[in-house]
Amino acid sequence: MGGKKKPNKGKGDAEDKYDPAQMTIILQAQVQSLKERLVLEQERKDKSRSTEETIRQREREMCESLEEQQKKTKLVVNEMTEQYKRMEKDLQEKIGKLHNQVTGQEDNITQLKHDLTRLNNEKEEMISTKDEEIRELKKRIDEMSSDFAEMLKDTLTKMQERIEFANKQWEDDNDANMLKKFEEMASGR
Numbered sequence: 421m422g423g424k425k426k427p428n429k430g431k432g433d434a435e436d437k438y439d440p441a442q443m444t445i446i447l448q449a450q451v452q453s454l455k456e457r458l459v460l461e462q463e464r465k466d467k468s469r470s471t472e473e474t475i476r477q478r479e480r481e482m483c484e485s486l487e488e489q490q491k492k493t494k495l496v497v498n499e500m501t502e503q504y505k506r507m508e509k510d511l512q513e514k515i516g517k518l519h520n521q522v523t524g525q526e527d528n529i530t531q532l533k534h535d536l537t538r539l540n541n542e543k544e545e546m547i548s549t550k551d552e553e554i555r556e557l558k559k560r561i562d563e564m565s566s567d568f569a570e571m572l573k574d575t576l577t578k579m580q581e582r583i584e585f586a587n588k589q590w591e592d593d594n595d596a597n598m599l600k601k602f603e604e605m606a607s608g609r
Contacts (some may be wrong), residue, residue: 438446
């Protein structure tokens with residue numbers, strides 16, 4: 421564009437110089453070219469600024485959004501922390517109640533075991549006492565059986581004696597009666 425022209429060798433000085441009208445046209449063309457370049461550079465600069473402004477606007481929006489999200493997150497974290505603390509407190513109370521129940525049940529179990537041991541001891545004592553009573557009663561039954569057997573023997577002996585006596589008497593009476601009848605039969609013939 422604004423380059424120097426090489427001098428023509430062999431031609432005169434008049435050709436080396438430009439005509440002022442041509443120079444004006446050339447300079448105007450260069451000015452026009454520079455103006456267009458300036459316009460293009462201005463447009464590029466404006467576009468860059470517009471893009472930069474858009475990016476900055478987005479950055480501001482993102483920062484605002486981030487701050488809003490951070491606030492929401494903080495609120496949620498605080499709420500969750502409070503819920504967690506309430507739940508922990510409730511669970512600790514339940515654990516305390518259940519621990520008390522367990523302790524109470526363990527005390528009951530200990531008392532029941534003690535009662536069971538006492539009842540087993542009492543049962544063993546009762547069984548021992550009843551076994552002794554049974555032995556005594558068996559002994560008495562055996563003695564009574566012996567006594568009863570002795571009585572039965574005595575009664576049997578007495579009855580046998582009476583039967584023998586009755587049989588003898590009957591035989592004697594029958595023998596005498598039969599003898600009489602025989603005699604009567606023998607004499608009456």
